[in-house]
Amino acid sequence: MFIDRLTQLGQDIAKLWSQYSASFLLGVRNTLILAVVATAIGCVIGFFCGVLQTIPYTKNDNIFKRFFLKLLRVVIRIYVEIFRGTPMILQAVFIFYALPYFSGNAIQFTNKWICAIVVVSINTGAYMAESFRGGIISIDPGQTEGAKAIGMTHFQTMNSIILPQALRNIMPQIGNNFIINVKDTSVMFIIGFTEFFAYHKMITGATFKYFPSAVIEMAGYLIMTIIASLLLRFVEKKLDGAGSYELVNADQLVMTAGTYNNPEKGSPYDEHSKEYPDLSERRGR
């Protein structure tokens, strides 16, 4: 019995695919483009929100700076709460109909793509703002103090020390958001955007083969997300760099002479006189 059904399923899927593969693939393409573009823009939004939110101010700063930074934090906070706290499907409707409503139909989203990208980007940005903020504040305060202690400004510290480390730490969350976007962009059917899942509805409307089409959809989404996972792991590995390092032979370096002011000095603990004969030779001369 079960075997029969399986063969039947195989035949149904083969038939669906031969008939509608172009539609399914178009859906995959649309989904991927929307997810990639919106995740990228969302990351940029999140990046700026995270960086702007973490600019420090003290009682000694002038009142305008303090007011401005505080205002910035409040605005970002409100943005995050609104777009994290409401369903994306509703945000899509909200934004899609807001423009014509307020402009008396003068302005409309004639291009579904633009509306979809705007909605998903803003939504992703709200999540990424928190990810970036979390990534930045999770870096050991010692890193900031080390940078301050050699005179680096907040901007320099952010740019060269904190963000490179924070970015590495939030890579998994960027991946998370991308994968969520691959799946959740399916709600964009509400504004008539035809991504992968929308084609399921169109195709089953014509064929009534709900289950076989669902199997194709499931497989399609899984393939997209698993490939995305693998790619992300690969990127993370690249970012981590080599696990080991090469010892540098000091004699190969062209260095200025007279580095040592006290060639005779050294204690039993003096590591370079014990363990690096090449160095101790140089010291002796």
Place this chain on the structure above:
Amino acid sequence: MDNQAILEVSHLSKAFGKNTVLKDIDFTVRPGDVTSIIGASGSGKSTLLRCINLLETPTGGDILYHGKSVVARGFNPSSYRAKVGMVFQSFNLFNNLTVLDNCMIGQIKVLKRNREEAREKALKYLDKVGMVPYMNAKPRQISGGQKQRAAIARALAMDPEILLFDEPTSALDPEMVGEVLSVMRDLANEGMTMLVVTHEMAFARDVSSDVVFMSDGVICEQGDPKEIFSNPKETKTREFLSRILG
């Protein structure tokens, strides 16, 4: 005012909320001084160092750097901090950079040196602390003693006028303490001006030119190390020393 002094701390106080941690701290650092700050845990030694390079904002008194107040409004902390190096108990090397880059970044970003010059300087000081072989390592790949020596090279590469050390050997395994102390000893002998918070009494006694003993946020006694160690005047100093030296 002392025309010679690099740093003059006068009536410095610091409170965290209602908790007063430093009270009426007075001392002076002149070129070539090696001042050791000793005292029980919680007596405010770290807070004092952190106030000096403005990682904490003092709540009272003044710190003069070549006669100029560093707590005054409009004072630029960045260029001051570049001249006042700091070595931390927990190293605070930049984890995303190699040892060499750790020693170059401040020179490039803050002192605006070009890469070649910065590299040459960095290598000079890495060589001094015996860290050239490890210059391509990331901080997580080297031992505590090596990290601290790299951190000292990073501070030195900025050509500081004075170096602050906050218990530079306290986070180290005993066998690594010696390698860091010997680097510090070399620096002292070469005439580097240093302000060292330490629990290494041998270092305080034999290397430093001045000792400051702190207790409960005040300077209890300060002066010549030989004098303080062999003939402490205050009861608190005597008690502390006998507890530490056994």
